[in-house]
Amino acid sequence: MHFQSHDFNPPLTACVARARHPAAHVQPYVRWSAFALGLLISGLLATGCSDKAPAADKNAAGAAKEPTKVGVITLQSQAQTLTSALAGRTSAFMSADIRPQINGIVQKRLFTEGAMVKAGQPLYQIDAAPYQAAEAAAKAALAKAQAQARTAEANAKRNAELVRIDAISRQAYDESLAIAEQTAADVAVAQAALATARINLGYTRIVAPISGRTALSNVNTGGLVTANQVGVLTTISQLDPMYVDVTQSSSDLLQLQRDLAAGRFEKLGEGAVRITILLEDGSRYTHPGRLQFAGVTVNPSTGAVTLRAVVPNPDGMLMPGMYVQALLPTGISSDALLVPQRAVTRDIAGKANVLVVGPENKVARRPIEIDRAVGSRWLVNSGLSAGDTVVVDGFQRIKPGDTVAPQPVQLPDAPNPAPGASAAAASPASNPAR
Structure with missing residues (x-):
């Protein structure tokens, strides 16, 4: 049997041709595969996004609707009661600087520094010996003057009888009468000298003029003090109650007066001006105070008016010189x-x-x-x-x-x-x- 080569050779020839030139035929298939894969991924992504987009839009719409x-x-x-916060400082209700009234040596200090003392309590003892001697001398001088006065008075009485019978001259009687009056005056002088000596003797014991708390002592035992010296021995301060001195600017006072005149605020009643104290740390002081005094003049250097309040201090929390703020009622806004x-x-x-x-x-x-x-x-x-x-x-x-x-x-x-x-x-x- 005879076969023609073209019946079977074309496929074989094509295969041989592909084998000989593989790149020429593989490249189209690779390109096609990549293209198909890209379409597949795009489709999947589009499907996923299309499924999630309605949910996102729904959530956004819900969020936009919720206020x-x-x-x-x-x-x-x-x-409302209106207040003004005014800065100020505390000061002692009463304060006494202790100074000696005589010269002498301090023998003893009779108080504890920083302790409370009562009025009349001894503070210092000054050497009293010189003043005791002066008192004794004054007593003797008084006794002498009194003796002379008695003698002169007796002579004047006798001369008064004698002058009536012309036993002595009128001049002699007048002289005896003058001597009696002079000796009586000497008695008065001696009495005054004795009183002075006793006063000076009393000054040897320095006592507290007021009740309060003592400061540090500036003199020790054996120290020399002089009458009315510049330096103080110590200071006594009465700390219950305390003064709080604050200042308010004149401009604020003017504005307050305008508001009151315009009827924007109502005036507080008499006796109702109570203040609240804020301490340095901002805390509120337990005991309220009351306004006692308002200045009638403006300080030309500061342009402010001084206000003084009295604040109870039973616990001793407030001390002189502390910085505080006073909340002062200024009016009522209805x-x-x-x-x-x-x-x-x-x-x-x-x-x-x-x-x-x-x-x-x-x-x-x-x-x-x-x-x-x-x-x-x-x-x-x-x-x-x-x-x-x-x-x-x-x-x-x-x-x-x-x-x-x-x-x-x-x-x-x-x-x-x-x-x-x-x-x-x-x-x-x-x-x-x-």
């Missing part, structure tokens, strides 16, 4: 609006602002004018009204125009409510947000 929760309070007007300090921010210009929640729970920025601090709050002059809802917590997470979910919060009552304030003002309704 931010913020803490708010609703403002209420109330009667419709005060107080906003927490933490709710107030300031813009670039330094002006105070708050965020308020308006209709549909939309947030708006409101500029306000503040007067002074009342505890942890600001007294608002303008910009807010009773019933406004102010954001106090969470305002860092919102901006004007946002919709929020207001959550009322409870704040402590404002300090120093005015006496006789209405129950609504003093009750928790003054801070209705709970």
Whole structure:
């Protein structure tokens, strides 16, 4: 049988050709495989993304619909006692510098430094021997003068009888009468000298003129002291009660007078001016004081008026020279609006602002004018009204125009409510947000 080569050779020839030139035929298959693999991966990714995209869009939409929760309070007007914080220093209620009134040597100190002493208690003993001798000499001089006076008086009486019978001249009688009067005067001088000697002898024992606490002693046993010397022996200070002297600027006084005249504040009643003392560490002193004196002139160098208060000091906590602050009531605001300090921010210009929640729970920025601090709050002059809802917590997470979910919060009552304030003002309704 005869076979033609072209019946079988083409496939074989093609295989041989592929074997001889493999790159020419493998490259199209590799390209096709890579292309197919890319299509497969793209399809899988597209399928996965299409499955997750609706869920992400759904979550984003849910988050956009949920408003931010913020803490708010609703403002209420109330009667509020207004105070001014004035700096000052304490001073002793009474103070006595102890100085000697005679010359001498100190024999003994009779008190303990820093201890309490009572009025009349001995403090120092000065050598009394010279003054005892002076007293004795004064006594002797008095006795001599008294003897001479008695003799002169007797002579004058005898001469009075003799002159009536013309036994002596009138001149002799007058001379005897003058001698009697002179010796009587000598007795008075001697009595005064004796009294002086006794006083000086008494000065040898120095006693406390007032009750109080003693300072350090500036003289020791054996020290020489002189009458009315410049240096003090010690100082006694009466520390219960204490004085607190503070100063208030004349400009503040003028502003207060204007506010009172305008009817913005009410005057405090007589006898109601009590002050609270803040110590150097900021703590509140236990015992309240009372205003005793207000200066009637302005210090030309400082432009301030001095105010003096009396403060009880039974525990001895206050000492002379301590720096304190006095919270002095200045008036009553019958419709005060107080906003927490933490709710107030300031813009670039330094002006105070708050965020308020308006209709549909939309947030708006409101500029306000503040007067002074009342505890942890600001007294608002303008910009807010009773019933406004102010954001106090969470305002860092919102901006004007946002919709929020207001959550009322409870704040402590404002300090120093005015006496006789209405129950609504003093009750928790003054801070209705709970």
